[in-house]
Amino acid sequence: MNYIIGVDSGGTKTEATAFSLEGEPLEQCITGFGNPLVDYDIAVRNIKKALQTIFSACGKDCKLVVIGLAGVDSSGQKERLESEFSFLKVPIMLINDGKLAHLSILKGKEGILAISGTGSLVLGYQTSQWLRVGGWGHLLGDEGSAYDIAKKAIQRVLFEEDSGQTYSELSVSIMNYLQVTDVLSLVKIAYQLNKGEFSKLAAVVGKLSTTNELARGILIKSAEDLAKQTIILINKMGNPQKRISIGINGSVIEKNQLFRKAFFTYLSDNNVKVQECEKTEPTTKGAYYLFKEGWQNK
Amino acid sequence: MNYIIGVDSGGTKTEATAFSLEGEPLEQCITGFGNPLVDYDIAVRNIKKALQTIFSACGKDCKLVVIGLAGVDSSGQKERLESEFSFLKVPIMLINDGKLAHLSILKGKEGILAISGTGSLVLGYQTSQWLRVGGWGHLLGDEGSAYDIAKKAIQRVLFEEDSGQTYSELSVSIMNYLQVTDVLSLVKIAYQLNKGEFSKLAAVVGKLSTTNELARGILIKSAEDLAKQTIILINKMGNPQKRISIGINGSVIEKNQLFRKAFFTYLSDNNVKVQECEKTEPTTKGAYYLFKEGWQNK
Numbered sequence: 001m002n003y004i005i006g007v008d009s010g011g012t013k014t015e016a017t018a019f020s021l022e023g024e025p026l027e028q029c030i031t032g033f034g035n036p037l038v039d040y041d042i043a044v045r046n047i048k049k050a051l052q053t054i055f056s057a058c059g060k061d062c063k064l065v066v067i068g069l070a071g072v073d074s075s076g077q078k079e080r081l082e083s084e085f086s087f088l089k090v091p092i093m094l095i096n097d098g099k100l101a102h103l104s105i106l107k108g109k110e111g112i113l114a115i116s117g118t119g120s121l122v123l124g125y126q127t128s129q130w131l132r133v134g135g136w137g138h139l140l141g142d143e144g145s146a147y148d149i150a151k152k153a154i155q156r157v158l159f160e161e162d163s164g165q166t167y168s169e170l171s172v173s174i175m176n177y178l179q180v181t182d183v184l185s186l187v188k189i190a191y192q193l194n195k196g197e198f199s200k201l202a203a204v205v206g207k208l209s210t211t212n213e214l215a216r217g218i219l220i221k222s223a224e225d226l227a228k229q230t231i232i233l234i235n236k237m238g239n240p241q242k243r244i245s246i247g248i249n250g251s252v253i254e255k256n257q258l259f260r261k262a263f264f265t266y267l268s269d270n271n272v273k274v275q276e277c278e279k280t281e282p283t284t285k286g287a288y289y290l291f292k293e294g295w296q297n298k
Numbered sequence: 299m300n301y302i303i304g305v306d307s308g309g310t311k312t313e314a315t316a317f318s319l320e321g322e323p324l325e326q327c328i329t330g331f332g333n334p335l336v337d338y339d340i341a342v343r344n345i346k347k348a349l350q351t352i353f354s355a356c357g358k359d360c361k362l363v364v365i366g367l368a369g370v371d372s373s374g375q376k377e378r379l380e381s382e383f384s385f386l387k388v389p390i391m392l393i394n395d396g397k398l399a400h401l402s403i404l405k406g407k408e409g410i411l412a413i414s415g416t417g418s419l420v421l422g423y424q425t426s427q428w429l430r431v432g433g434w435g436h437l438l439g440d441e442g443s444a445y446d447i448a449k450k451a452i453q454r455v456l457f458e459e460d461s462g463q464t465y466s467e468l469s470v471s472i473m474n475y476l477q478v479t480d481v482l483s484l485v486k487i488a489y490q491l492n493k494g495e496f497s498k499l500a501a502v503v504g505k506l507s508t509t510n511e512l513a514r515g516i517l518i519k520s521a522e523d524l525a526k527q528t529i530i531l532i533n534k535m536g537n538p539q540k541r542i543s544i545g546i547n548g549s550v551i552e553k554n555q556l557f558r559k560a561f562f563t564y565l566s567d568n569n570v571k572v573q574e575c576e577k578t579e580p581t582t583k584g585a586y587y588l589f590k591e592g593w594q595n596k
Contacts, residue, residue: 076486184372190437
């Protein structure tokens with residue numbers, strides 16, 4: 001039977017799912033991490049293993065494999081990765097993981113996906129074209145991400161130190177979480193943490209935000225920064241008066257209600273007519289929608 | 299004859315100078331880089347070599363050695379470094395390089411030193427106490443530094459890309475300087491550059507600023523951010539109505555007239571009464587002023 005495969009390759013696991021041409025899930029395989037930026041050889045091996053398991057179960061009539069991978073547009077590894085899978089003798093598309101999520105959540109239709117996890121990105125799809133705003137990484141952008149929230153929280157501690165204030169409840173929570181008692185140690189640790197560890201501080205802010213005004217303010221500011229980028233994208237897409245489908249993806253915006261509400265409130269306060277799209281299917285199903293919408297033209 | 303030694307240990311050279319107790323320079327020795335964060339062993343060797351050269355020339359009556367070192371407060375290496383020089387059997391003080399510059403430029407008196415080079419810091423000295431604002435490094439602070447200016451310039455390119463604008467003259471200059479033609483390559487290179495290389499982009503902004511409004515705007519914004527930190531420090535020091543001595547140090551604020559003017563204009567626009575202190579002596583002379591003002595109490 002004819003089928004297509006979607007692969008969601010992440011930093012912790014690789015999920016491959018086969019879908020019938022009617023969009024029904026047929027087979028699924030989960031292997032280890034599939035991000036080549038973490039370890040190229042192991043990631044490729046995990047993706048291959050997942051694909052071969054599906055092929056064994058579903059047979060030779062695979063029409064398309066779509067692999068969603070973080071940073072594939074900018075890593076310079078796209079061609080090398082494509083050649084890794086060419087032995088499979090089926091059409092392979094490697095796309096940014098955000099695009100796969102967009103296709104899945106918006107079901108292949110036009111609209112915007114606002115992503116806020118460790119990093120952030122606003123991704124638009126219109127007249128078979130992809131458009132983006134933000135997502136330039138932790139040094140240059142990623143406004144409205146967990147990293148951004150964590151950074152704002154540490155900068156608040158430093159501001160209180162700089163201005164000679166008593167530490168606020170937020171600052172005390174940040175310092176307790178990192179098990180430090182002075183800002184020099186705080187800064188030293190902050191520079192030693194990797195991006196993922198650093199971003200976990202956002203959870204401290206999220207937890208406090210129900211009762212603490214400073215934490216609440218940081219979350220709202222971050223959500224509004226993401227909304228501002230969404231408005232830049234809407235303007236770039238033209239026709240800002242039109243009702244626009246907007247989906248959301250990523251731990252921060254999916255799980256933090258305050259952040260999510262502040263994001264959509266800012267949009268409606270700025271006259272954006274929103275059609276909210278709920279996430280109802282696995283990310284891998286983006287491959288099915290891409291096939292259905294005519295992947296050959298992308 | 300009695301004398302004291304000041305050592306300015308930098309990332310490219312180590313400069314040691316002996317001063318008489320009247321502040322006259324007696325002997326000078328320049329060796330290689332003296333920043334232990336670059337290479338601990340070589341830095342220590344270069345500092346020792348400089349000190350021993352001075353000792354050989356000036357004899358045994360050295361009363362104090364003051365070594366100014368970047369990041370010595372936060373590196374966790376202070377005690378280890380002090381023990382490296384203990385065999386010299388003279389009192390040794392290891393202080394932050396900013397403090398040595400403050401002592402030299404403000405001649406040991408109370409006031410503020412605003413530093414803007416690759417990084418930034420505002421440093422105050424009052425009633426024998428040091429106070430600081432900012433200087434938390436490129437991820438968390440360093441507002442008004444070359445790094446900050448470079449980052450703002452790249453973010454301007456990304457904003458133009460995000461909003462679908464034609465690249466401005468500033469963006470074209472940045473991309474030409476980095477020899478790239480698209481923003482994905484620009485971002486990739488930006489993440490590969492080290493802090494020093496990244497910060498060199500500030501010179502592109504500086505060069506353009508005489509004719510280009512965007513470049514001018516970035517420099518002024520950065521200078522005002524440094525001035526805002528200075529005002530936070532002034533408030534922390536109490537008595538903000540008092541005329542305050544302010545010196546400047548670092549390539550950005552010393553060499554860029556527009557930046558320097560914007561810095562002092564912002565202060566006077568915000569009712570700060572400034573006594574500008576010119577840099578008239580080498581940084582190493584900070585050691586002499588520290589001795590004169592009673593270093594034992596610091």
